[in-house]
Amino acid sequence: PITLRALNGAVGRTAVWVSCWLLFELLALTVAMGWFDWMSGALQSRYAPGSLMNDLGANFRTDHAEEISAASQYAAGLGAVLAFVALLFGTFTGGGWLQIALERTEGRSLRRFFGGSARFFWRFLRLMVLQMLVLAAFGWIVYETPWESLVLGRWFGVPESDYSALETLDSEATVRTLGWVQDGLFAALFALVSSWSLYSRTRLALHDTKSALWAGMCTAAMLFRNPIRSLRPLALLFLIDLAVVFLCGRMLSGFQDGLGPETGLATIAIIFGIGRFAVAMRHLTRGARYYAAVHVSRELVQPISKPDPWKES
Numbered sequence: 001p002i003t004l005r006a007l008n009g010a011v012g013r014t015a016v017w018v019s020c021w022l023l024f025e026l027l028a029l030t031v032a033m034g035w036f037d038w039m040s041g042a043l044q045s046r047y048a049p050g051s052l053m054n055d056l057g058a059n060f061r062t063d064h065a066e067e068i069s070a071a072s073q074y075a076a077g078l079g080a081v082l083a084f085v086a087l088l089f090g091t092f093t094g095g096g097w098l099q100i101a102l103e104r105t106e107g108r109s110l111r112r113f114f115g116g117s118a119r120f121f122w123r124f125l126r127l128m129v130l131q132m133l134v135l136a137a138f139g140w141i142v143y144e145t146p147w148e149s150l151v152l153g154r155w156f157g158v159p160e161s162d163y164s165a166l167e168t169l170d171s172e173a174t175v176r177t178l179g180w181v182q183d184g185l186f187a188a189l190f191a192l193v194s195s196w197s198l199y200s201r202t203r204l205a206l207h208d209t210k211s212a213l214w215a216g217m218c219t220a221a222m223l224f225r226n227p228i229r230s231l232r233p234l235a236l237l238f239l240i241d242l243a244v245v246f247l248c249g250r251m252l253s254g255f256q257d258g259l260g261p262e263t264g265l266a267t268i269a270i271i272f273g274i275g276r277f278a279v280a281m282r283h284l285t286r287g288a289r290y291y292a293a294v295h296v297s298r299e300l301v302q303p304i305s306k307p308d309p310w311k312e313s
Contacts, residue, residue, distance in 0.1 A: 002295045003236045003288075010287035014101060015110045019091055026083045027275070031075055038071050091128050095120030097290035098205040102310045116205075118242045121206050128214040131197045135190065145177050151178075195234050196223060202293040203301055208309040218301075226300055233292035248278040288304040 010017060024254060042064055061068065099116020102110055141147065152158040156169060156178075169175055200212070223230055234283040255271050 002292050004206075004293060005292035006233060007239070007240075007285075009101065009291040010284050013109050013113075013287060014137070016096065016100065016113045017287050018280070019110060019113075020286075021280045023089065024086060024283070025279070027286060028084055030082060034075060034078070035071070037214045038067070041065065051145040053092065070100060087128070088125075091124045092117045092121050094201050094290065095205065098202060098294065101291050101294040102205060104310065120201070120205055123210055124201055124311050127197060127200055127204070127216065130216055131193060134193050138189045138193065142182055142189070147182065148308045149261060172257050189198075192223075195231055198289060198293050199223065199297065200231065201265065202290070202297045206294070206297055206301060206310075207304055209304075209306075222300055230296050233296060234289060237288055237292065241282060241285050244281045245278055246293055248274050288298055 042060075067115075093113075096113035096115075096117035099112055099119065103112065105112070111206075153160065156174075158169065169178075196216070196219055200216045203215045203219055204210075204212065215290065251274050252271060255267055255274075259267070
């Protein structure tokens, strides 16, 4: 029921999630147009129409090796900057979603959304820094010295000089399994930290407090005491995300396999629309996560002596 109510609440705020989606599309368009302009200049009339539709080919990559390398480096640098901007914008919009989910008023949702985003931004920014530090610590534990000394050294008996190559292990299958376990463990920790950050932001907004560290500590205790009730709605929303991406990916594969010189604009438009739909659904479910966190927090988070800031809203 919490998951359904959360989805219903997010779907009802069409102007909000569509605005977030379009702003993120503008960031992606910045990189895409750079590649488009470079590719247009590189192709011109030197290649037969449609000959590079599905694969650039060895000849193209050899002819433009230096230009491709320079363009890739430029796109990587620009992409890193835009990824950081997107991270900041995600922090900014979190306050807007919580403002809408916690208020008891209706109407002017977009105006209230950006008002809440500005209201909580600096608190959520401090929490984002804390989240990145926690993820860095987990990354060090899973991929660096603790994993090497405890798992590889003590458990599997790998000498210290062989940590990177793992040549003393019995088989390649063991090496691959260790890599899967390592990556799976970090993925689980990443999901847990993301959920913790979401509930910490919700607690900050619910009580209208300012200490990101204290909210994070209280949220960690809440997740430890109620892991199923707090994580189940988020897990269900994540499964919905996976289902949408999987179905859209299957549809895209069917259309892209048939691309050729005779492909019409309708097919290209369908491919473009499927991709944009998948991205738009990610923003919708992101809003639903905040609604779910509000529902769960109102059940599990104990009130404080400070009056409820949302009672008269």
